[in-house]
Each structure stands twice: as structure tokens, then as C-alpha cells.
Amino acid sequence: MTELWQxxxxxxxxxxxxxxxxxxxxxRSLGISTSACAIAxxxxxxxxxLIHFTSFKGxxxxxxxxxxxxxxxxxxxxxLVFILFSRAGPLGELGLMFTPALMVIGQALLVIPLMLxxxxxxxxxxxxxxxxxxxxxxxxRFQAGILALKEARYAVITSVIMGFGRAISEVxxxxxxxxxxxxxxxxxxxxISLETSKGDIELSLALGFILLIISLVINIALSRxxxxxxxxxx
Amino acid sequence: xxxxxYILSSLVLSAALVAGISGCGSPDGSPIIQAQxxxxxxxxxxxYDTGLWNALEDRFEQEQGIRLDILYAGTGIxxxxxxxxxxxxxxxxxxxxxxxxxxxxxxxxxxxxxxxYFVIVGPESDPAGVKGLSPEDAFKKLxxxxxxxxxxxxxxxxxxxxxxxxxxAGFDYDTVATSGSWYVEAGKGMGxxxxxxxxMQAYTLADIGTFLAYKAETGLVPLVEEGAIxxxxxxxxxxxxxxxxxxxxxxxxxxxxxxVSDEIQDYIGKYGMADYGExxxxxxxxxxxxx
Numbered sequence: 001m002t003e004l005w006q007x008x009x010x011x012x013x014x015x016x017x018x019x020x021x022x023x024x025x026x027x028r029s030l031g032i033s034t035s036a037c038a039i040a041x042x043x044x045x046x047x048x049x050l051i052h053f054t055s056f057k058g059x060x061x062x063x064x065x066x067x068x069x070x071x072x073x074x075x076x077x078x079x080l081v082f083i084l085f086s087r088a089g090p091l092g093e094l095g096l097m098f099t100p101a102l103m104v105i106g107q108a109l110l111v112i113p114l115m116l117x118x119x120x121x122x123x124x125x126x127x128x129x130x131x132x133x134x135x136x137x138x139x140x141r142f143q144a145g146i147l148a149l150k151e152a153r154y155a156v157i158t159s160v161i162m163g164f165g166r167a168i169s170e171v172x173x174x175x176x177x178x179x180x181x182x183x184x185x186x187x188x189x190x191x192i193s194l195e196t197s198k199g200d201i202e203l204s205l206a207l208g209f210i211l212l213i214i215s216l217v218i219n220i221a222l223s224r225x226x227x228x229x230x231x232x233x234x
Numbered sequence: 235x236x237x238x239x240y241i242l243s244s245l246v247l248s249a250a251l252v253a254g255i256s257g258c259g260s261p262d263g264s265p266i267i268q269a270q271x272x273x274x275x276x277x278x279x280x281x282y283d284t285g286l287w288n289a290l291e292d293r294f295e296q297e298q299g300i301r302l303d304i305l306y307a308g309t310g311i312x313x314x315x316x317x318x319x320x321x322x323x324x325x326x327x328x329x330x331x332x333x334x335x336x337x338x339x340x341x342x343x344x345x346x347x348x349x350x351y352f353v354i355v356g357p358e359s360d361p362a363g364v365k366g367l368s369p370e371d372a373f374k375k376l377x378x379x380x381x382x383x384x385x386x387x388x389x390x391x392x393x394x395x396x397x398x399x400x401x402x403a404g405f406d407y408d409t410v411a412t413s414g415s416w417y418v419e420a421g422k423g424m425g426x427x428x429x430x431x432x433x434m435q436a437y438t439l440a441d442i443g444t445f446l447a448y449k450a451e452t453g454l455v456p457l458v459e460e461g462a463i464x465x466x467x468x469x470x471x472x473x474x475x476x477x478x479x480x481x482x483x484x485x486x487x488x489x490x491x492x493x494v495s496d497e498i499q500d501y502i503g504k505y506g507m508a509d510y511g512e513x514x515x516x517x518x519x520x521x522x523x524x525x
Contacts, residue, residue, distance in 0.1 A: 087319030197426040
């Protein structure tokens with residue numbers, strides 16, 4: 001148990017002292033996961049409403065497949081991205097292997113099914129009259145989509161939070177396609193993995209607490225956003 | 235509509251902002267995208283876990299002004315990264331595999347730069363009684379007594395050596411590996427494997443460098459240290475751009491020259507003295523050490 005306290009104290013110490021290496025790792029983690037989450041959001045908002053508002057054959061099956069991908073193992077996505085982007089692979093020319101940019105791409109791929117599924121669910125749980133009213137007032141499908149997303153903003157923002165959580169907490173993909181290179185692709189989770197293997201439990205714990213603190217800050221910021229939107233809407 | 239735009243733009247802005255910050259945070263101010271000016275080395279976990287590469291990386295970067303990216307990978311995957319063109323050089327320790335790699339045209343030349351020995355380590359109580367035996371006899375005894383043994387199980391240099399010892403002791407490796415629960419495949423790097431052996435009070439084969447670096451923490455003791463088969467040679471191989479397009483052979487050669495330079499060889503020969511009371515490696519400046 002003392003190890004836990006020592007870890008918390010070490011985390012606070014590293015944060016207060018702005019330890020340059022820990023700060024760089026923290027901002028790198030944050031930057032990569034936020035970018036991945038932003039890309040996923042940009043893809044999922046329009047795609048989610050498109051799927052929701054379009055009737056087509058196999059829609060249920062498609063949604064089931066998307067939901068199956070919630071449990072996509074991070075190492076499997078890592079392996080696929082590795083095969084695609086390794087220099088010998090089809091996208092190897094881009095030279096992205098073992099770079100933060102590729103980690104962003106990989107995490108975005110990882111997060112998209114989760115976010116997409118949750119956004120579709122969020123829209124599906126809306127009262128059908130919302131869209132009907134919009135259409136009857138002469139709204140285009142695009143406008144109706146925007147309106148529905150606005151109405152479902154709580155659940156939509158929750159899906160973004162979930163996506164961010166999956167991105168910042170994963171280690172398998174970051175390790176495989178980032179390579180845990182010091183000063184370049186080392187993130188909080190890969191650093192925790194490495195430090196634990198080196199036997200520095202205290203530092204690992206400290207890094208873990210820093211990760212939790214980041215998630216807390218992001219969550220507070222996003223739920224603020226939920227509240228701001230609510231008061232503005234009324 | 236405005237609200238959604240607001241959410242979107244704030245997300246994008248914050249991403250750009252954070253990406254910008256992290257870009258500034260990197261020492262050379264490089265963007266997070268390209269890997270053009272960087273030299274990539276995949277190194278065996280045993281060299282990494284001793285901390286040697288951490289120390290050498292800073293010196294090399296300062297002297298040559300080239301960013302060195304170091305990937306932690308067992309010999310098996312390190313060579314695979316080399317074949318695929320994802321790294322420019324590999325630092326590994328499995329001679330036969332390396333020679334095949336060069337014969338296949340992937341590597342230019344194998345340059346040994348340091349050596350030490352493998353040791354069979356285990357709990358101080360030594361339940362199987364292997365202390366002081368030859369490596370082959372020790373393995374035979376471990377097999378017969380079914381004492382818990384942790385194998386790296388990851389096609390690393392150490393794993394390759396373990397297979398060679400089983401073979402030399404007259405066993406078929408695949409039979410041994412599937413002969414019961416006493417034989418455990420860790421699938422981890424050298425340091426984590428030693429931690430696992432300590433947790434399970436098991437035996438394992440380790441390079442002396444990593445073992446010394448983890449000795450205090452794990453409480454394991456060296457039991458078998460003598461035997462020609464235990465020689466462990468580390469070499470660096472530059473990936474051949476003639477076979478693997480885009481490999482940065484010139485920059486990688488600078489790293490090789492750096493490694494075999496008198497100054498760095500001297501440094502390698504003394505590395506670990508302060509912390510462990512004895513050096514972890516013997517320098518061998520580009521020559522094959524005599525076993």
C-alpha cells in the first residue's frame with residue numbers, strides 16, 4: 001500500500017516540478033489522443049447521422065458489425081496498421097512507420113467504431129418527432145441531422161468522451177506502431193509499460209496517476225461543454 | 235448549427251494546439267509527421283534493459299547531430315523490422331541468424347562491438363541442483379527434475395541461444411517446449427523475464443549484463459557461468475539499401491563507426507562498473523571475440 005502513496009506523491013512532485021521528460025510525454029499522449037479523437041469525431045458525426053437517417057437493406061447488420069468492433073483488440077488494429085504502413089507495406093512510401101502521426105491514424109481507426117456506434121444509438125434514442133418536425137418545417141436532411149445531433153448532444157458528447165478514453169488509455173497499438181521511441185513516440189501508457197518492466201514501480205504509478213488527472217481534466221472540460229450548450233439552448 | 239460548429243472547431247483547435255505544444259516540446263522542434271532526418275535502430279532488449287543505449291543515444295546525437303530513434307525489440311523482430319525497411323540498422327546477438335540475414339542480402343556487414351556471457355540463473359535455494367554444472371548438464375537436470383524454467387519464447391537472441399543449448403544437450407527443442415507446465419514461455423524482454431523468474435522462483439537463461447542490472451531487484455543468483463556455448467556476442471548490422479529501398483546506410487555507418495571508436499569502446503568496457511561493481515560488457519571493436 002505504501003507503494004500507492006509513494007506513487008501519488010511522486011506524480012504530484014513530477015507535475016509540480018514540471019519534469020521536462022514527463023511533461024513532454026504527457027503532452028505527447030494528450031496531443032496524439034486528442035488529434036485521433038478529433039479526427040474520429042469529424043468522421044463520425046456526419047457518418048453517424050447519415051446512417052441513422054438513411055434506410056437501407058442491411059442497416060441492422062451494419063450496426064451490429066459496428067458494435068462488434070467496440071471490442072476490437074488494440075493489438076489487432078496495431079497489427080493491421082503495421083502491415084499497411086510498414087515500409088514494405090502498401091502505404092510504406094509515406095514513411096509514417098514509428099511516428100506520432102501514425103499513432104494518431106491508428107487510434108482514430110480504433111475509436112471510430114465506438115464513437116460511430118454510440119452516436120447512432122444517441123440519435124436512435126431521440127424522439128422521432130424531432131426529425132419529423134424538422135422535415136415538415138422544410139428542413140433539408142443536413143439541417144435535420146444538425147438539429148438531431150444538437151438535441152442528442154449529451155449522448156453525443158459522452159460518445160466523444162468514451163472515444164477519448166479508449167484512445168488515451170490504450171497501449172498495444174501505441175507500442176506496435178509508435179515503437180515507444182524515447183523523445184518521439186513514447187506516451188504515458190508505453191512509458192508505464194517500460195518503467196514497470198524496468199522495475200520502477202513508483203514512476204509507473206506516478207505516470208498512471210498523471211494519465212488519470214488528464215482524463216479528469218478532459219472530462220470536466222467536455223461536461224462543461226454539455227452544460228454550456230444546455231443553457232444556450234434554453 | 236452554430237453549436238455543433240462550435241464543438242467541432244473547439245475540438246480541432248484544441249487538437250492543433252496540443253499538437254503544436256508537443257511539437258515545440260521535441261528538442262529539434264520537428265513536426266510530428268516525418269521521419270526523414272532520423273536514424274532508426276532496433277536493438278535487442280538485453281542491450282536496452284541495461285541502460286547502455288540510453289547513455290549512448292545522447293552522446294551520438296550530440297556528436298553527430300543526427301536524431302537516433304531506438305526501438306526495443308528482440309533479435310527476431312528487430313531483423314524483421316530490418317527486412318521490411320522500418321529501421322536502418324539492427325543491434326542483435328544471434329550469430330547464425332545474423333549471417334543468414336546478410337546472406338539473404340538484407341544486411342551489409344556484421345560488426346561485433348561487444349560481448350559477454352550468458353548465465354543460467356535461478357533461486358538461491360537451487361531446487362534442481364544445477365550449480366556449477368556445464369550448461370548442457372544443467373539443462374538436462376532442469377528437464378528431468380521438471381523445475382520451473384522461464385523461456386523468453388520470443389525468437390530473440392537469448393531464445394536462440396537457449397534452443398542451441400537444448401540441442402547441444404541432446405534434446406529436441408519442440409519436444410522440450412511442449413513437455414509440461416514446468417516450461418513457461420514468457421514472450422517478454424529480458425528484464426521482464428527475469429522479474430517473472432523471480433516471482434515464480436524459476437530458472438532462466440539470461441545475458442550477464444541484464445542479469446547484473448536486475449540482480450538486486452530479483453534476488454536471483456547465477457548458477458551456471460562456464461561453458462563455451464555461453465558466449466554472447468553483440469553486433470550491429472547496417473541494412474543494405476540495395477535490397478531494402480530507402481535504408482539510410484550512410485547515416486547508419488556513422489553509428490557503426492561511433493560504436494567501434496576507441497572512446498566508445500572504452501566507455502562500453504567500463505559501463506556498469508559504478509552501479510554493479512563489474513562491467514557488463516567486454517568491448518571487441520569490430521572483431522569476433524575468441525570463445
